[in-house]
Amino acid sequence: MSIQVAAKAANVGYAAVLLGAQKNIKIEIIDDKVVSKETPADVVYDGVSGTKAVVEKLAVTVSTEDQEWIDFAFTNLLSKDFKAVTPSLEKLEAHLNFRSFINGYTPSLSDLVVWGVLRSNLVVGTSLKSGVFINLGRWYNYLLAFEYGPVVETFTKDLNEVRKSAKSGQKKVASKA
Amino acid sequence: ESPLTEEELLGKLNADFPALSEIQQAEQNQWITLSKRVDEPTTIDQLNDALKSKTYLITDSAQASLADAAVFSALYASLKEWKEDQVKAHRHIIRWADLIQNIGLFDLAAADKIVVNYNLEVPREIKE
Numbered sequence: 001m002s003i004q005v006a007a008k009a010a011n012v013g014y015a016a017v018l019l020g021a022q023k024n025i026k027i028e029i030i031d032d033k034v035v036s037k038e039t040p041a042d043v044v045y046d047g048v049s050g051t052k053a054v055v056e057k058l059a060v061t062v063s064t065e066d067q068e069w070i071d072f073a074f075t076n077l078l079s080k081d082f083k084a085v086t087p088s089l090e091k092l093e094a095h096l097n098f099r100s101f102i103n104g105y106t107p108s109l110s111d112l113v114v115w116g117v118l119r120s121n122l123v124v125g126t127s128l129k130s131g132v133f134i135n136l137g138r139w140y141n142y143l144l145a146f147e148y149g150p151v152v153e154t155f156t157k158d159l160n161e162v163r164k165s166a167k168s169g170q171k172k173v174a175s176k177a
Numbered sequence: 178e179s180p181l182t183e184e185e186l187l188g189k190l191n192a193d194f195p196a197l198s199e200i201q202q203a204e205q206n207q208w209i210t211l212s213k214r215v216d217e218p219t220t221i222d223q224l225n226d227a228l229k230s231k232t233y234l235i236t237d238s239a240q241a242s243l244a245d246a247a248v249f250s251a252l253y254a255s256l257k258e259w260k261e262d263q264v265k266a267h268r269h270i271i272r273w274a275d276l277i278q279n280i281g282l283f284d285l286a287a288a289d290k291i292v293v294n295y296n297l298e299v300p301r302e303i304k305e
Contacts, residue, residue: 090301097268098295100232100276134229134302135272142232146239 001046002026003054004035007159009042011078013051014152015116016043019058019109021151029155029162055113065103069110073117080123089124089133096135100142107147115143119152180257181289186250189284194242201235201242208234208244212251221267224248228269229302232276241282249277256291265299 003020005013007029020027025045034040041049048057052074056062062070076088092114095102102110118124118140131137144152181189197205211220227234234244256274264271275293278285 093301094299096272097299098272098275098293098297100272105276105279131230131304134304138230138232141230142239145237 002028003043003045004028004030005155006033006035006042007031007162008033010080011042011051011117011120013043013054013116014119014148014155015073015113016045016051016054016058017155018112018116018148018151019055020045021154022112023058025058027155027158029159031159031162031166059109062109063103066109066113069102070113073114077114077117077121077124080121082123082127085121085124089127089136093133093136096139101139107143111139111143112148115140115148119148180254182254183250186253186283187246190246190250191282191284192243192246194246195238195240197235197238197242201238204235205242205244209247212244212247215248215251216255221270224252225267225269228273232273234273241277241280245273245277246282249274249283253291261297264294264297268299268302 003016003025005017005027008031010033017027030036034042035044035049039049043049043051043054045054045057048054052070055070059066072088076091077085079085101107102114118128127133128137128140211223214220215224231238233239233241234248235242252270252274256270259267259271271291271293274291277283278290
């Protein structure tokens with residue numbers, strides 16, 4: 001059973017891709033806005049539709065704190081309106097004043113989901129890289145370098161292959177991510 | 178009750194450091210030198226600045242290094258005494274020190290740890 005990911009979705013389901021990779025589940029990239037006409041969702045796995053629902057299914061057990069951050073991420077961080085998303089970035093920035101990770105001292109499910117949702121939002125990407133949010137930038141870049149970067153890189157590489165082969169008539173390719 | 182001394186703290190060090198590149202080693206040596214005058218205001222400011230963009234002290238390091246251990250142990254006793262205005266002025270040092278004291282690098286009892294108020298209100302920093 002693989003995780004199907006629509007690569008042209010408004011927000012690409014990176015949180016599901018990252019968690020799937022941690023659990024060694026195959027990712028199937030679909031170069032479209034939805035996985036299929038029958039299941040018009042951004043991510044589908046084992047009968048479950050949508051990145052958030054798939055993440056919650058994959059995680060199996062979710063702590064109360066993780067659940068709060070998952071809800072926060074999918075409620076507040078998906079918007080492509082920078083003004084709308086800024087207060088939530090400021091909240092995260094403040095949360096990271098005295099914390100290296102969202103919960104505890106190593107990356108947790110909260111970090112993975114918030115990071116993945118931010119990665120899917122092109123509007124916030126540049127402000128994270130430019131260092132406008134100091135704490136958020138430190139946290140984001142650490143996780144990029146040492147946790148999630150390789151998976152995102154593999155996903156992007158596989159997506160490019162899907163696009164190349166699409167020209168020759170194929171639409172799907174299995175990713176090793 | 179007085180905090181642990183630098184020597185006592187180093188006695189509790191569980192040293193298992195990752196390999197560093199030559200550039201990282203040079204960076205580490207600089208911090209070890211600085212740790213000997215860590216209480217000087219310029220050193221504190223330099224440390225706080227360095228930790229703005231880095232989770233651990235050495236650039237591009239995924240884990241703690243000897244530099245983190247040396248600076249932490251040199252600064253530990255005074256960090257235990259820091260007042261709120263010092264914390265507010267050097268939030269990145271407190272964030273980092275709390276990480277260092279909680280990753281098993283030092284065998285620290287809960288009572289020996291620096292107390293951190295995670296929800297202390299500090300104004301948002303603006304990039305210079």
